[in-house]
Amino acid sequence: MKLFYKKTLIVIFTLLLITSYFSIYINGFNYKLDKKLKSKLQINHQDQVIKRDFFEINNFNTEKSSYRYQIQKLAQVDTGHGAMNDVFVQGELAFSTNAGGGLIIFNITDFTNPVIIGQYDDDHEISEENLWLTESAYTDGISVRGEVAYLADGFNGLVILNVSIPTQPVKIGHYLNEYINVQNIFVQEDFLYYRGTDKVYILNINNPSQPFLAGVIDYSYIPTMDIRDFYVQGDYAFLCAHDFIIIDISDSTNPIEIARLENATGVKLTIADDFAYLLSNERLEIINISNVYSPYSISLLSLPEITYFIQSICISNTTVYVAGYSEIISIDVTNKSAPVKNGLLANLGYSWKKLSVQSNTLDEQQNPEIVFCADYNQGFLTINFSNPADPVLLSVTDMGTKAAAVFVDEQYVYLCTRHASPWRPTIFEIISWTETSVPKLIGSYQVNKSISDVYVKEDIAYLSTYGDGLEILNLSNPSEPKKIMSYDYGSDWGYKLYFDDTRDLVVLANLGAGYAIIDVSTPTNPILLSEGNPWFMHVSNVFIDGDILFLTDSQYYGGFGIIDISNPSSPQPISSTGLSESVFSITIKDRLAYLSTDVTPLYIYDVSNLSKPQKLGRCYTGWWFPGHSLCVNNSVAYVARDVNGLLAIDVSNPRKPKLLATYRDNYAGLSFDVDVYNNYIFLADGWDGLEILELVPPVISRQQLLLFSILPSMSGGVLVAVIVILQLIKKKEEEDPK
Structure with missing residues (x-):
């Protein structure tokens, strides 16, 4: 018992x-x-x-909070459709593909005023595991046959749409070949062709809702093979690579090479009847293909007018159109043995361009030759080449901008949105957020420079611009910002800026040119006090704490530097600390330095001893993306980390920072900048625009x-x-x- x-x-x-x-x-x-x-x-x-607007924290190599936080969207200001990648014209409709925007359909009845009438953007899975895939999943190519549109949607595969009602495109099919970036598609009868680096894939699309792989033109066994473009006509595929190659595809399951013209190197290609038009970066070559077993070159035409690289080629009747980086050339090929350049439209802005041609009728008296151009930077262009000697730019349809920099005060959000690279004019926007759920655009100002950062004090906006120093605006009337002046002090860059409120100093991070300290106590008369680069850094960001200037170094083995600027005209270097990572952003609070790199979202250093900073902790997620911007509020660090989205990290214990939540609600979102005001989070989210967010506890x-x-x-x-x-x-x- x-x-x-x-x-x-x-x-x-x-x-x-x-x-x-x-x-x-x-x-x-x-x-x-x-x-x-x-x-x-x-x-x-x-x-x-x-209902959460974020993806779960998982598979991270880091210490995580035991609580399940959420980042919740309160409002959004979408600033653009995305950069145009390609265009296809059929009748009165133009179909364009956009980076960060899928398919856009224009009515082009009036060439001088194309109107967007339809849009489609396929859902892209957003998860930590496929970030690099999502980043590359932008719609690259388009082809339309009758009522069916075929989208080359990058790593999202081939998307097939019914566009019989162009205002309401409907998805009817999808083909996904894992880890293959679908681009450069071509449709002929029951087959669709798309390019890889060393392969051309052949899909049977007899039933568009159920495409399947029918064959592959495979050159993967040649290590140096690079298929740059291709064209299909009848039973033959024509490839441009290091040589001009002809493939018999009459049996799609067994493509066979039948001819090769050696050293006919090209980057772009089009075919019309018995002739191939092959473009390199220096010339146009015309090849006779009447006998596909024995092609031969019949003429060469030098193209010194082309700047940088050939972008696109198309043909209409006896005219070939060639797009370079900033120009479009028309070439009369009536005499194939002696082609003649007969028109040039130059100064179109430096950007990638894709061309499409469709003859349309404006009225009974005219039958103009209209060239349609998808310009990655400027948008949708229409050009009249009826008189080749005097081409006329009819219209430019701006496809919008991506949010890149943000600053917030109690009344306004100051947002810098810019066009796609490489030429990036910027729009500076003033948005009222007094009603958080309904932000309202108050005023804007366009700068033909690329703004990279912004700060506003007492109705004066200070903008750092790539390669052009400082732009200063008067915002006393926010609906009509006025330029005070541009201050270019001779440095190559104006990458990021920090504004010292106590002394009215602007410090610019100038990448390889180091840093510059500018006195703006009189905004109409900025004065350069000093500049330098004591450790030969690639200065990507700056921060001032009292009399101390902190610099970040974005070189491969970067770190941060500390400089005494108690006398801003004579800065004195104190110390530098290496992280062996590229450091992109920094903020200082309570003698702690918070840094974000391309490898690690957050480092925390004790900088009480300026001569010897001590590392306290770090938050590492396993994903490598640049931390463009970070700020700290209420013991939470917010890191804008490009395609990795927005990260919220608990820093209440600096030795053990913990990841609370991540946020990326659309594959078009690229987190470039973040600011926090009264616990509201303001995110400049690339092609997804401005987002106003809130960190919600469990x-x-x-x-x-x-x-x-x-x-x-x-x-x-x-x-x-x-x-x-x-x-x-x-x-x-x-x-x-x-």
């Missing part, structure tokens, strides 16, 4: 320990929740599950609250039971001493 009681006692004590543990854990949880989360953050107390459900209240009571109940049982055992032993 005594053995029974002893076993019972052991079990009861075990239960007591378990319930006590849960009680302590839950009380600790509630205490931490009260201590850490009772801030100005708005907590959603609804019992229902919140929500405790009724079930959890019930459990929290029951377990401590259970602990007390078990204790009472133990006492009663002990008394019974004692009484039993007194009655039965044996």
